[in-house]
Amino acid sequence: MEELGLIGIIAFVFYTSLSYAAPLIFTGLGAVFSERSGVTNIGLEGIMQIGAFTGIITNLMLADTFKGMTPWVAIIIAMVIGSIFSLLLAVSSVTFRSDQIIAGTALNMLAAGATVFLVKKIFDGKGQTPYIQETITRFDIPVLEDIPVLGPLFFQNVYITSYLAVLAAILGWFVLFKTPFGLRIRSVGEHPTAADTMGIKVNRMRYIGVMISGALGGIGGAIFSQTITLDYSAATISGQGFMAIAAMIFGKWNPLGMMGAAIFFGFAQSLSVVGTSIPFVQDIPTVYLYILPYVLTILAIAGFIGKSVAPKALNQPYIKGQR
């Protein structure tokens, strides 16, 4: 890595952090919407699995029709399927007032089993799908890539999905904090009785919150599988959904904070990869580099961000007329 120079190393850390963070940002944004409306969505891991699975399957089936556009079509279909899948959580925890954590866990278990089962049914008993040929790849943005310093940092080797994720987080923040719709979502999560008094349909807003999270989780899963694993098996999604939830808590239930946290996770992991080729750092035993992302996270949460407060009515079903 010495040949790369400082800019090279920083650029590498930067763009690998961003590419790692993209699926987390989408899924984490979903978590923000769901929890802001008062529904804990622990099922995002499962929703990501459904998204990753749907992304790969539709990519494989539609590659001949859409060619280069296939990954994007697959992401949209994964978004729809993810949203439908999240309805299970909405129906059970909003309409039937079941425990949200348990309903979410059920989603996780269902997704893990169902996707592998379907892979085996569709592909004659195989444990994983074939590899997709149309993938989301990095590209250099013309003209801009030649700017000194900034070029290698921001405009070379970028995934379009990384930039879309950042835009989505900003848009999510705007919707949540600057629009009447966002205010309604937040109000049913903080004080549903008051919201109800003002004529806001609490359960409907919660359904919307959960379905947005399902859609975004589906996008996150589809991006992950189409950039990183390129096939679907039981090992494809291994904890990313939970990382997204952690990013949301770390970011204080704020889309922008969540985005920062997701990029920070990516940064910590890139550092552990790059560390082995930086002088001095490479003398550190590898086990310390493995735990680096987690240690940094604990330090950051314990020391720097202050108190992280959940929406008040989180995890409580709303029962009309009850105080």
Add this chain to the structure above:
Amino acid sequence: MKKKKYSFLSVLVLLVGLVLAACGGGSSDETSTEGSGDSDNGNAQDNFSVAMVTDVGGVDDKSFNQSAWKGIQEYGKENNLEKGDNGYDYLQSNSDADYIPNLNTLVRRNFDLIFGIGFMLQEPISEIATQHPDTYFGIVDSIVEADNVVSIMFKEQEVSFLAGVAAAMETKTNKVGFVGGMESDVIMRFEAGFRAGVHAVNPDIEVDVQYVGAFDNADKGKQIANQMYTAGVDIIFHASGASGNGVFAEAKERKQKDPEANVWVIGVDSDQYDEGTVGEHNITLTSALKRVDNAVKDVSNRAKDGNFPAGETLNYGLAEDGVQLSTTGDHMSEETLAEVEKFEQQILNGEITPPGTLEELEEFLK
């Protein structure tokens, strides 16, 4: 109150059911032992039948299970056996809970030799083997110590050594990489062998070694590959299971962006040629194969001839056709193949013993 009584009653019924089921299991085990005892007498003039139980990967996993099943099918064909009882067969495990029932079923169907494929079947095999001392068992990639079990292991360091030779011959940047899954004994054998092989050809070639820390972390695998290729590595040998997906993804992405890019991956365990396809190109240089099929066939034949290596641990290496370098796609040059051949001969002659641990590697590099 009434409701409570009913629920108590139903719990009681369930409990009784459980107890009965447990008894049922026990008695059926006994009958099956008797059954296999009978069959031993009957089988004297019968075929020597062989069967296997897959792990959760399934029989088409492009890896161990598929390879083992291929070996058993070949054994069956050579001995004019038919699929099914008194011939050859397999049972697929869809979850960890299926291993023991599957093994029991095969014992009850009087198979003479039963293989468990993969280290996950270690416990089940050792349990069933003690219950059925008259049936032969085999375990692949793990060790079970019992008188009626043979353990099949592989000399990964030998094929990794050849992979190292191939990488050293083919590299244009004089930098190659190794990506390991976790720092376990098996993966260490891959690393030690690979580094020794590279060193044997040209001691000046740099080997960048990194471990993912998991077998299912494709995104970190991808980052590591990205970092290695960025730093000038042109060939990466991965021994990291599903994390290797990330290594392939990175190489393919580079190839897609620039068809002239000089990036290669060396696959592991099974022929990973298909994983390396990018449009018209392919980035799988070769694969370090574990020939489970040959090992399984060999053990079956030995058992059939009455020489079952009971209680032994067999180490399959180059000499036993247990490991091999694939040539699918013909990506390696004539020169490289000649060099690989040369070192293979030296290993077979015993002139070179590829190191299997990092300590042995230190010795070797001196």
